[in-house]
Amino acid sequence: MTGLFELLGLGASAELLSLSGWGGNLLRGLANSLQIAFGAFGLGLVIGLFGAYGKLYGGKVTRDLLAIYTTVIRAVPELVLILILYYVGSDIINKISEGLGGGRVEINGVAAGIWVLGVVQGAYATEVLRGAIKAVPAGQIEAAKSYGMPAFMIMRRVTIPAMMSFAVPGLANLWLIATKDTALLAVVGFNELTLETRQAASSTRAYFTFFLAAGFLYLMVTLCSGAVFARIEKWARRGQPSLRGGTR
Amino acid sequence: MDSAAATASALETDTRREAIRVEDLHKSFGNLEVLKGVDLTAQQGDVVAIIGGSGSGKSTMLRCINFLETPSSGKIVIGGEEVAMQGDGSPAKQKQIERIRTKLAMVFQQFNLWTHRTLIENVIEVPVHVLKVPKVQAIERARELLDRVGLGGKEDTYPAYLSGGQQQRAAIARALAVDPSAMLFDEPTSALDPELVGEVLTVIRDLAAEGRTMLLVTHEMKFAREVANYVVYLYQGRIEEQGPPAEVFGNPQSERLKQFLSSVA
Numbered sequence: 001m002t003g004l005f006e007l008l009g010l011g012a013s014a015e016l017l018s019l020s021g022w023g024g025n026l027l028r029g030l031a032n033s034l035q036i037a038f039g040a041f042g043l044g045l046v047i048g049l050f051g052a053y054g055k056l057y058g059g060k061v062t063r064d065l066l067a068i069y070t071t072v073i074r075a076v077p078e079l080v081l082i083l084i085l086y087y088v089g090s091d092i093i094n095k096i097s098e099g100l101g102g103g104r105v106e107i108n109g110v111a112a113g114i115w116v117l118g119v120v121q122g123a124y125a126t127e128v129l130r131g132a133i134k135a136v137p138a139g140q141i142e143a144a145k146s147y148g149m150p151a152f153m154i155m156r157r158v159t160i161p162a163m164m165s166f167a168v169p170g171l172a173n174l175w176l177i178a179t180k181d182t183a184l185l186a187v188v189g190f191n192e193l194t195l196e197t198r199q200a201a202s203s204t205r206a207y208f209t210f211f212l213a214a215g216f217l218y219l220m221v222t223l224c225s226g227a228v229f230a231r232i233e234k235w236a237r238r239g240q241p242s243l244r245g246g247t248r
Numbered sequence: 249m250d251s252a253a254a255t256a257s258a259l260e261t262d263t264r265r266e267a268i269r270v271e272d273l274h275k276s277f278g279n280l281e282v283l284k285g286v287d288l289t290a291q292q293g294d295v296v297a298i299i300g301g302s303g304s305g306k307s308t309m310l311r312c313i314n315f316l317e318t319p320s321s322g323k324i325v326i327g328g329e330e331v332a333m334q335g336d337g338s339p340a341k342q343k344q345i346e347r348i349r350t351k352l353a354m355v356f357q358q359f360n361l362w363t364h365r366t367l368i369e370n371v372i373e374v375p376v377h378v379l380k381v382p383k384v385q386a387i388e389r390a391r392e393l394l395d396r397v398g399l400g401g402k403e404d405t406y407p408a409y410l411s412g413g414q415q416q417r418a419a420i421a422r423a424l425a426v427d428p429s430a431m432l433f434d435e436p437t438s439a440l441d442p443e444l445v446g447e448v449l450t451v452i453r454d455l456a457a458e459g460r461t462m463l464l465v466t467h468e469m470k471f472a473r474e475v476a477n478y479v480v481y482l483y484q485g486r487i488e489e490q491g492p493p494a495e496v497f498g499n500p501q502s503e504r505l506k507q508f509l510s511s512v513a
Contacts, residue, residue, distance in 0.1 A: 139360035146314055147374040147426060148350035150342075157377060161364045239364050239406030 013209045022200035022210065029196030030217050033182040036113040036192065041178045043118030045171070048125025053155070055130050066126065073123035079184050085116040086188045109190045117181055121174055128170035132163035164236035172229040179221050193217060266328060267292045267430045267461045268313060273322035275308055275337075282308045284485040285322075290430065290478075293459045297472035297493070300482035301508055306465045307357075309482070310434050313463070314352045315339050327351065327429055350378055353423030357435040359415040361407040367394060367418045368403040371425045379426065386425070393421040397451050413444030420451055430461040438467060469512055473497045481505050 017023035051070070054062045073081065090107045097105045140162055144154045183194035197214040201207045268290040275283040282305045290296050298306045311317040313324055318337040323330060326348050332340035339345035361370050371390035375381040381389075394403055397417040407415050416436055423431055436452065437445045449471050456462060456475040466472050472479060472493065479496040481489045489496060489505045500506045 137360075137363075139356060139358050140362055142316060143354070143356065143360035143362070146316055146349055146352075146354040148346040148348075148378050149374070150346055153377060157373065158362060162362065165364075239366070239408055241408050 013206070016200075016204055016206050016209055017213055022204065023213070025196045025200055026193065026210070026213060026217065029191060029193035030221075032110065032190070033179065033192040033194075034221070035110055036117060036182045036185065036190075037175070037178040039110070039114030040117030040121050040181075041175050043114060044121025044125045044174065044178070047118065047122025048129045049160075051122060051126030052129035052133055055126065056133060070123045070126050073120055074127075078120055078181060079187065081120055082116050082184050083187065085119060086112055089115060109185075112188070113182065113185045113190055113192070116185070117178060120181070121178055124174055124177075125171070128174065129163070129167055132167035132170070133159060135166040136162045165233070165240060168229065168233045168236050172225070172233075175225060175229070176222060179225070180218065265292050266290075266325070267294065268327075268463065269323075269325040270309070270313065271323040271325070273309065273312055273324070274320045275305070275312055275317060276320045282485050283312070283319075286482070286485070286487055288480060288487070290461060290463060292429075292461050294478060295456045295460075295462045295464065295476045296478045296480060297476035298463060298465045298480045298482060299467075299469065299472060299508075300488075303484075304482040305485040306482045307434055310432050310463060310465050313432060314349050314354060315345050316354075350374070350426055351429045352432055353426050353428035353430075354432045354434065355416070355419050355423050355436050357438050359407070359412070359419045359439070361415055361419055361422070363407050366404045366406055367399060367410075367421075370407070370418060371422045374422070374426050390421070390425055393424050394418065396424075397421045398447070411444060412440045413447045416440065416448045417451055420448075420455075424455075430463065431455070433462060433464040433466070435465050435467065467512065469497065469509065481508070483508075 015021070017026070051066050055066050055070075058066070076084075089112060090105075093107065094104050097103065136159055140158055141154060144158045149157065182192045185192050186195035186198070189195070193214055197210050201210040204210070266289060268288070270286060270288040273283050273286040273288075274281070282303075286305075286309055288296070288309075298309065300306045308317055312319045312322075313326075315324075315331065315338075318339075319333070320337050324333075325331070329344075329348065331348060332344060334340045361367075362373065365373065368387065368390050371393060372383065372386040375386040375389070376383050391400075391403065394400060397420055399414060399418055399421065402410065402414070402418075407418065410418070420436075433452065437448050440448065445468070449468065452462075452464070453471075453475055464472065464476065474493075476493050479490065479493045480487055481496060481502075483502075483504050489500065489502050496505070497509065500509055
C-alpha cells in the first residue's frame, strides 16, 4: 500500500501541499481571491442597482452616460480593463497625493482588486438587474403607488424583492465570474490564488501538483457557491409555484 | 333625472360631505384624447357606477383620480382638498398625493397582489409601512378583514396558490385595511372566470350596504343597477348620460346608451 502511494508520488505531493509549506500559501491566495470576489461582487451589485434604476428611470444624460459605461466595459477584454483601471487608478491616486504635497502612495492590493473588478461587475450587474426589474409585473408597482408608498419604499418593499427571483440566476453567474476573474489580477502582481500557485509551481517544479490543487480549490468554491445560490433562489422564488408543478 | 330624485339628491348634498369631485377632466395619450372634459361628484356614502364601452375612457378616468395617470388638465378634489397640479398635470406636491392616495384604496382588474408576500403580509403592508400602524394591531385587523371576505385560514398562503376570485377578495381586504374614505374599483370582475364573479360581487355588495363610498368601473350591468345609487355612462371620453340607476337603465335617453345597454344585456 505504502509502496503504491510512493510510486504515484503522492507522498511527495502531500509534503509539498502541506499547510506549513506551499499549501498554506495556496490557501492564503484563495482567501485573498475570495475577499476580492466578495468585495467586487458587492460593489458590482451596488453599481448595478443604481445603474439599472438610472437606465430605467433616469434622465437622458444619465441614460447616455450609463449606456457608455456598460458598452465600453462589456466591449473591452477584462484583462485589458484590469490593466487600464489598475494603472490609471493608482496613477490618479498618486497624482492627487503628490498634488496635496504627499509622497507616492502604496496601493492596497485588495482595495485595488475590488475597485477594478467591481467596476467590471457593475456593468454586467446593471444589465442583469435592469432585465429583472423590467420583468416585475407593472401592476405590483402600480398597486404600491396607488396606496401612497413613496418611491424609495416601493423600491425597497416591492420592486427589489419581486425582481430577486428573476435576478438570482444572472447574479449567480456574475459571482462565479467574479471568483475566476480574480485570477486576472495576477498580471498586476496581486497575490491571489493563481499567482501563488504559479510561484509555488515554479519554485518546486511540481507544476502538475500545484495547478491541479488550485483547480480543485476553484472547483470547491464553485460547488459551495452553487449550494448557497440554490438556497437563495428558493427563497427569492417564495410564493411562486414550481415550474415542475407539484407541492407547494 | 326626474324632479323627485333631483330634490332628494340636492337635499342630501347639504347634509353629507363631498368625497370626490372631478372637474373638467381632460386626458390625452399623445394625439389621442381619451377624456374630453368630465365632471363628477361623489358624496360620502355614494356608490357611483361608471359604465361604457371599451375605449370610452372609464378606467382612465378612475386612474386619473388617484393620479396613476396624470390628467392633461382639470381639477381633482378629494375630501375637500384639491390636488395641486403642475402644468403638465402631474402632482405638484409628491407628499400631498401620497397622503391622498392612502385614503383612496384601489382594487384592480388584475388584483395586483404582491406575489412574494402571503395574504396577511399583503394586507398589513400598507398599514404597517405607510400608515405606521403597530404591527400587532395591523395583523389583528388583517385577520378580521380576511375572515370577513371569506379567506379565514388562508392568511399564510401566497397569492399564486389561490383562485382569481380569492385573490380579488384578498385585494379587497388589502384595500379595506387602509380604512379608506373612498374605494376605487377598476373592473374588479373582468379578469375572473364566470363562476368566480359572484363571490367578489357579494363582497362588494356588502361594502356598498354598509355605506362605503365607491367608484365602480364595471361591465356587470345588473350589479351596477343593484348596488349603485348613481350611474354615469361614458361615451368617447364624455359623459353621455347620468342619473339614478332606475333612470339610466330603465329609461335611457340617448341612442348610444340604448344601443350599449342592448349590446351588453
